[in-house]
Amino acid sequence: xxxxxxxxxxxxxxxxxxxxxxxxxxxxxxxxxxxxxxxxxxxxxxxxxxxxxxxxxxxxxxxxxxxxxxxxxxxxxxxxxxxxxxxxxxxxxxxxxxxxxxxxxxxxxxxxxxxxxxxxxxxxxxxxxxxxxxxxxxxxxxxxxxxxxxxxxxxxxxxxxxxxxxxxxxxxxxxxxxxxxxxxxxxxxxxxxxxxxxxxxxxxxxxxxxxxxxxxxxxxxxxxxxxxxxxxxxxxxxxxxxxxxxxxxxxxxxxxxxxxxxxxxxxxxxxxxxxxxxxxxxxxxxxxxxx
Ligand code: G3H
Ligand code: 13P
Ligand code: ZN
Numbered sequence: 001x002x003x004x005x006x007x008x009x010x011x012x013x014x015x016x017x018x019x020x021x022x023x024x025x026x027x028x029x030x031x032x033x034x035x036x037x038x039x040x041x042x043x044x045x046x047x048x049x050x051x052x053x054x055x056x057x058x059x060x061x062x063x064x065x066x067x068x069x070x071x072x073x074x075x076x077x078x079x080x081x082x083x084x085x086x087x088x089x090x091x092x093x094x095x096x097x098x099x100x101x102x103x104x105x106x107x108x109x110x111x112x113x114x115x116x117x118x119x120x121x122x123x124x125x126x127x128x129x130x131x132x133x134x135x136x137x138x139x140x141x142x143x144x145x146x147x148x149x150x151x152x153x154x155x156x157x158x159x160x161x162x163x164x165x166x167x168x169x170x171x172x173x174x175x176x177x178x179x180x181x182x183x184x185x186x187x188x189x190x191x192x193x194x195x196x197x198x199x200x201x202x203x204x205x206x207x208x209x210x211x212x213x214x215x216x217x218x219x220x221x222x223x224x225x226x227x228x229x230x231x232x233x234x235x236x237x238x239x240x241x242x243x244x245x246x247x248x249x250x251x252x253x254x255x256x257x258x259x260x261x262x263x264x265x266x267x268x269x270x271x272x273x274x275x276x277x278x279x280x281x282x283x284x285x286x287x288x289x290x291x
């Protein structure tokens with residue numbers, strides 16, 4: 001069932017577990033994610049980026065998610081979130097489409113511009129009872145600066161004092177932290193960078209809103225568990241789902257050379273996503289936490 005993020009976030013904060021925030025791109029990945037959550041009887045966040053909106057169309061992808069989430073067999077709470085929104089107009093469109101949470105990612109802009117745009121989004125979203133996530137520091141993106149993030153993490157990390165000031169000025173609900181985490185497949189193939197848990201601990205001493213861990217694909221189970229203890233309340237997974245989806249499809253096409261039915265081909269990817277989501281949910285502590 002589709003529910004406001006506010007509701008499941010409050011419960012997860014009280015229960016000291018993290019919510020998985022899984023990126024979807026199409027019908028099959030959406031089905032896989034939601035089936036994984038149903039198998040685990042867990043609350044989850046399902047999220048789309050601006051590139052997915054450009055790919056699928058906002059109404060199409062939103063309807064796919066809503067219809068599957070609201071199916072009578074889907075007896076778990078699911079919150080719909082905009083991931084890495086860059087434009088105010090996207091935020092407005094997503095809120096009008098029924099999202100209960102949005103991220104405004106102005107982390108590539110100057111401090112002043114980040115604060116200004118984030119404040120504008122918070123004002124609009126809070127009037128409509130929608131939560132806002134923003135990013136401070138810089139979480140790298142594969143193919144753009146992943147290598148630099150791995151090699152020179154310090155300048156990208158979230159500064160604890162800046163975080164205090166940022167939260168005070170903007171009134172955001174959740175904060176995406178840069179603690180050495182990076183986005184993308186690159187790290188799954190070439191090694192995951194060090195996660196600076198001591199930096200997270202310093203931020204946590206001063207900032208009392210839930211943190212969001214982006215780029216969590218490939219981060220070790222041990223680091224994930226420690227990060228949750230230090231205040232990470234939402235964990236974003238995209239690349240591992242893409243990888244497992246693509247590998248399953250590659251395999252079935254290799255093994256069954258005559259196969260042309262798109263439903264059979266894509267179902268193999270959907271099943272792989274379903275399993276991976278279930279595994280992540282166990283790690284995040286949200287297994288069996290659906291209320
Ligand atoms: O954090 C971003 C997502 O993992 C991927 O973004 O949908 O723009 O490729 P994208
Ligand atoms: P990964 O692709 O590294 O899992 O990151 C996902 C993410 O942070 C989406 O916002
Ligand atoms: Zn991200």
